[in-house]
Amino acid sequence: MKRFLLASLMLVSLFARADVPMLSVSDEAEAVSIWPGAHFLVDEHQALKARDIAMQDPSPHEAINSAPILGFVSGQVWVWFTLQDLTKKPLQLQIQFPHLSHLSAYVFSSSGDLLHQVADISLAPHRTQSAPSQFLNVPLPKLKQALNSPVKVVLKIRSDHALRLPIEMGEQQAFTQNNLAQLGLVFISLGMLLALCLYNLVLFLSTARIYYLFYGLNLAFLQVFFLIDLGFTRYLFPQTHWLNAPSAWGISVCMAFIFAMLFAQSFLRLPQAHPKWNRWFSLLALGVALNMALVMFNIKDAALGLYLLLSVLYQVSIIVVSIQVLREGYQPARFFLLAWIFLAVGGMVYQLTITGLLPVNLLTEHAFLIGTVIEALLLSWALAELISKLQADQITNERQYQNILNKTSERLSRALKAADKHKKIRDVFLKNISHELKTPLHSIQHVLDLSMQGYQANSELIHDANHSSRLISRHIDKLLLNTEMGAYEPDFKVERLDVQPTLKAWHQDLSNECKIRGTNFSLNSNLVDWDVLSGPIRPVYLLLTEAIFNAATLEMDSIIVNFDVLQDKGHLHIHIDMHTTSLTPPVSTLELFQSSQDARFVNQLIGLLGGHWDVQFESSLILADIVIPNFSVSKNKNIEHLPKRVLVVEDNEINQKVMSSMLTRLGVHCELAINGHDALHKQAQSPFDIILMDCQMPVMDGFDTTLAMRANVRRYQHPIIIAVSANSMELDKTQCVAVGMNDFIAKPVRMDELRNVLVRWHNTKSKQDLFSA
DSSP states (O other), X not given: OHHHHHHHHHHOOOOOOOOOOOBOOOTTOOOEEOTTTOEEEEETTOOOOHHHHXXXXXXXXOOOSSOOEEEOOSSEEEEEEEESOSSSSOEXXXXXXXXXXXXXXXXXXXXXXXXXXXXXXXXXXXXXXXSOOSOEEEEEOOOSSOOSSOEEEEXXXXXXXXXXXXXXXXXXXXXXXXXXXXXXXXXXXXXXXXXXXXXXXXXXXXHOOHHHHHHHHXXXXXXXXXXXXXTHHHHHSOTTSGGGSHHHHHHHHHHHHHHHHHHHHHHTTHHHHOHHHHHHHHHHHHHHHHHHHHHHTTOHHHHHHHHHHHHHHHHHXXXXXXXXXXXXXXXXXXXXXXXXXXXXXXXXXXXHHHTTSSOOOHHHHTHHHHHHHHHHHHHHHHHHHHHHHHHHHHHHHHHXXXXXXXXXXXXXXXXXXXXHHHHHHHHHHHXXXXXXXXXXXXXXXXXXXXXXXXXXXXXXXXXXXXXXXXXXXXXXXXXXXHHHHHHSOOOXXXXXXXXXXXXXXXXXXXHHHHHXXXXXXXXXXXXXXXXXXXXXXXXXXXXXXXXXXXXXXXXXXXXXXXXXXXXXXXXXXXXXXXXXXXXXXXXXXXXXXXXXXXXXXXXXXXXXTTOEEEEEEETTEEEEEEEEESOEEEOOOSOOOOOSEEEEEOOOHHHHHHHHHHHHHTTOEEEEESSHHHHHHHHHHSOOSEEEEOSSOSSSOHHHHHHHHHHOHHHHOOOEXXXXXXXXXXXXXXXXXXXXXXXXXXXXXXXXXXXXXXXXHHHHHHHHHHHHO
16 A cells, blocks of 8 residues: 555646735744645756746646645756745745755746845755754845845756655744654654564564565665655765665665565465465566566656556455455454555545645654554564464464374384384394404414414514404404494493403503504503403403504604502503603693594593593693503412313304314313204213304304203203304393303404413302302
8 A cells, every 4th residue: 555655646746726825924933835825837848947937927837735746757847936025034945855956946026136046955965964854954045125025936946756845934943843843753663663674583583484574674675765765865875875866766665565565475374375366466576576677777657657556456455365364264364454454544644634635744744654653563463463373373283293193102113113123233234244354363363373382483473463463353343342332331341361461462562553653662560469350351452552552643752551450449540651752742632632533432431431531731741540440350269270171163164273273272172063053962962061152153053052052951951151253242242141151252262361261160160060069
């Protein structure tokens, strides 16, 4: 409605015949309008002069009841009127239309003599005013000598906008009082529009509902339109600024029109509920876009005609569809329809005021702006009601969703089972990879052990090969442990190893790696008087090697590790002194590692072990203390007795030879079984006290074999079953214990590890047999 009224106000001129009264200003110094009584003439060819206008007979030209609205005029417009007396007091003409590109004022006597001239007053920048204003003042100074006849005031006006000519005359005091009230109303109205615009844009950012964005942009472009139309942009910017061009004025109202239609479509849910109406409004939006193109190419007449047509179609359509949506039960449409009604009333009051049918006052003169503000408030209320409705719908939907969730619990359960199945498939894959990598390492490790016993091999090469095999095994253990920590929290097994062989092997691994990087390394310990180390040894080995291997890459001159067990607290204490020669030594724990993944692995592993660590940085000296609980040392009180007979259940021929060779060197007689079925047969014929059981075998694997033996104790006795497998994840160890195995050894098996486990379980078995006897 506001676009239709705006276009009509620019195009319509209402004329009424009247006599030509002479204007005068009362003693109360009230401002009076020059209409009626004034005349205007459109000089399209700009051929007339001011004197020609002053000497014209006014009878051919009609006086009108109110200020004319001429629309776009290509030429210049002459306005003239007769003034009773200009000798008593100085007066001012106030033109309430700021978009003037040229203005000249002339005062003539009745005989045609030029008494006073104010030329090109509009060229003075509006920024010289004390405040932004929608008015332009033209001074008419008091004449020095009295005249016996009235004077004629002639105005020559040009504008690049659609021309409106509300002109009043009076003293400065009267204008000041009226203008302050009008400016106050304008500022309040524009401020409310700005606040509502920002409010809706903030709501869009918080809720992501598109109609808030459309409405906020509609208000933003309306703000721009009113600022241009009321002359504020000419005060804020130079007259040549692009915002003061007629195209900016027209484009701003077109953009407000487009976003108003988009808002109506989204707010009334036309795409979902009324697709035909939605297509119709989309077509109107394309028409407005075409109208905007006409404005940009300065085709003014066609643009005004098209805009008037689109405005009429839109206003009729929006009222019809609002009523239809409201009848369908969509309650927020009430305020939407009411908002358009208030806007229509405001526009009608404004039109009746400028045509003279209503008295001019503060409210009627700005009825269109006030109607726009009330419309914005009502539409914001409509949006608030819409949010309340959406919240109520959300509560209803949540209840329905709860019923759906209850009905689909069985489907979710099946989905969880499927996910668990996929997890098991992944674990099987990791087991297979581990088995394929560690099985050949078993034979390599045995060959290296034989060479280290003096079989005429290069000692340095043998040590390097041995170190490489342990390093590969360590990398695999790290990979598997990383996988475990990503899937669940592993439960680390407590191991018992001989102190001296264990520390010797650790020293060899760490010193070889440091030597490659040019770092001096030493490992010190106060455990020389102890025989057995108990605790989660394998993860601590991974932890220590990870920290030392990473630190050795940082230009370390020396690394000293002190290894101690606090027997009274049951803690393992590892103190590491590192001296770096780097010009930029590390200053944080993260810088001690080559990657953030390595640092995260160490921190997570220490946490899983229940320990903690502290690192101090003192220039080139780095001190690290690692404390791990659940460790102890003890004396080996038992005489080391090895079993006389051991059954080795292994399907791989190479591993059979390796295990046979290792047991022969330990002085233990062994027999071989190629699968679980063969093992059951031999155990039934001649029972063994200890069985070394491979887990993955054809025909019958180690798990099923163990279950079969535990299920028939009378036939198979109760042997000690030790798993020997390349699958060394904590989950594998848990599975071995679950089926009834007593212990677990990971491939590749080292000689000292094999001897320790055989001695420990042989002694345990002997005690059990003694007590049972």
